[in-house]
Amino acid sequence: xxxxxxxxxxxxxxxxxxxxxxxxxxxxxxxxxxxxxxxxxxxxxxxxxxxxxxxxxxxxxxxxxxxxxxxxxxxxxxxxxxxxxxxxxxxxxxxxxxxxxxxxxxxxxxxxxxxxxxxxxxxxxxxxxxxxxxxxxxxxxxxxxxxxxxxxxxxxxxxxxxxxxxxxxxxxxxxxxxxxxxxxxxxxxxxxxxxxxxxxxxxxxxxxxxxxxxxxxxxxxxxxxxxxxxxxxxxxxxxxxxxxxxxxxxxxxxxxxxxxxxxxxxxxxxxxxxxxxxx
DNA sequence: CCCACGACCTGCTGGC
DNA sequence: TGCCAGCAGGTCGTGG
Numbered sequence: 001x002x003x004x005x006x007x008x009x010x011x012x013x014x015x016x017x018x019x020x021x022x023x024x025x026x027x028x029x030x031x032x033x034x035x036x037x038x039x040x041x042x043x044x045x046x047x048x049x050x051x052x053x054x055x056x057x058x059x060x061x062x063x064x065x066x067x068x069x070x071x072x073x074x075x076x077x078x079x080x081x082x083x084x085x086x087x088x089x090x091x092x093x094x095x096x097x098x099x100x101x102x103x104x105x106x107x108x109x110x111x112x113x114x115x116x117x118x119x120x121x122x123x124x125x126x127x128x129x130x131x132x133x134x135x136x137x138x139x140x141x142x143x144x145x146x147x148x149x150x151x152x153x154x155x156x157x158x159x160x161x162x163x164x165x166x167x168x169x170x171x172x173x174x175x176x177x178x179x180x181x182x183x184x185x186x187x188x189x190x191x192x193x194x195x196x197x198x199x200x201x202x203x204x205x206x207x208x209x210x211x212x213x214x215x216x217x218x219x220x221x222x223x224x225x226x227x228x229x230x231x232x233x234x235x236x237x238x239x240x241x242x243x244x245x246x247x248x249x250x251x252x253x254x255x256x257x258x259x260x261x262x263x264x265x266x267x268x269x270x271x272x273x274x275x276x277x278x279x
Numbered sequence: 280c281c282c283a284c285g286a287c288c289t290g291c292t293g294g295c
Numbered sequence: 296t297g298c299c300a301g302c303a304g305g306t307c308g309t310g311g
Contacts, residue, residue: 002304034287034306058305076304077289094289113288115305131306158282167306174304223304224291268284270302286308292301 002058002074004139004172004212006220006234010080011055013229017082017107018050018062025100029091033116034075044068044120045099057135057171061126069123071131075115077225081108112225135171139208140216144170146202153193153201160196160204161189162267169193170208176221176243179272181207183242183250188278189264189271214239242272250274 002010026042048064055061062070083089085104097109097118127133136152137144152169163169164178182189184207187200196204220226220234227233241251245261259276
């Protein structure tokens with residue numbers, strides 16, 4: 001599912017469920033997700049209180065009261081739902097992790113494709129964590145602007161679209177929002193990243209921030225799997241200008257529908273763009 | 280270091 | 296109706 005707006009939407013939904021609550025029980029319904037649950041995963045969570053939920057890039061981080069951090073990545077198809085612990089629970093096929101909270105709520109993690117990730121690590125080791133240590137700037141943080149982005153793109157020869165998917169360049173951007181931001185900024189997705197002008201780089205940074213915050217305000221985008229905890233969908237998918245619109249006139253473009261949205265494959269993923277606006 | 284590509288998994292869609 | 300190729304919001308490892 002999940003790029004920054006979807007992950008942040010899920011985090012916000014988890015806050016009232018987890019923060020200041022004690023984990024009474026952890027049940028694992030298989031040995032792992034993308035990789036096996038590391039050694040003491042369930043035992044380390046068991047009995048701890050969640051102090052705070054944070055997000056970094058596409059990771060949700062829960063600070064526990066035992067000096068450990070619980071890391072969650074939703075992969076492509078991960079989602080959470082809750083149900084009262086009193087109810088009988090019969091796990092469905094892809095319900096992999098079931099957490100019981102001290103207030104009698106049950107939190108269920110479902111992930112059909114199992115590209116997700118869950119682990120616990122000592123909080124002091126966060127700065128050295130392989131998945132977290134190399135991440136680029138958060139696009140919604142104050143410091144993210146044209147120069148900050150330019151510094152990460154400098155000298156790169158790879159296509160800008162591919163660079164935007166690199167989490168070391170900007171954190172939290174995925175295929176949808178990379179396409180949408182490049183459209184908004186009017187940049188050809190195949191442009192070598194390091195050759196984009198200062199002015200265009202500034203527009204791109206602004207476009208990334210705008211797309212991310214607009215999507216967040218809409219609860220993210222639901223193509224298939226993304227759900228809030230109560231099962232409701234995001235609705236930013238209705239505002240896509242180009243993503244998923246191959247052959248259709250792009251929104252608000254100078255081509256006025258005469259040209260249509262086209263697709264190319266970059267890095268094995270589909271890029272949607274307007275050949276008139278994005279030059 | 281850079282980059283292209285396949286692997287990891289399941290489910291859905293569209294074409295035949 | 297059934298089967299199968301192709302594709303899907305992400306990351307990681309390998310090889311050139």
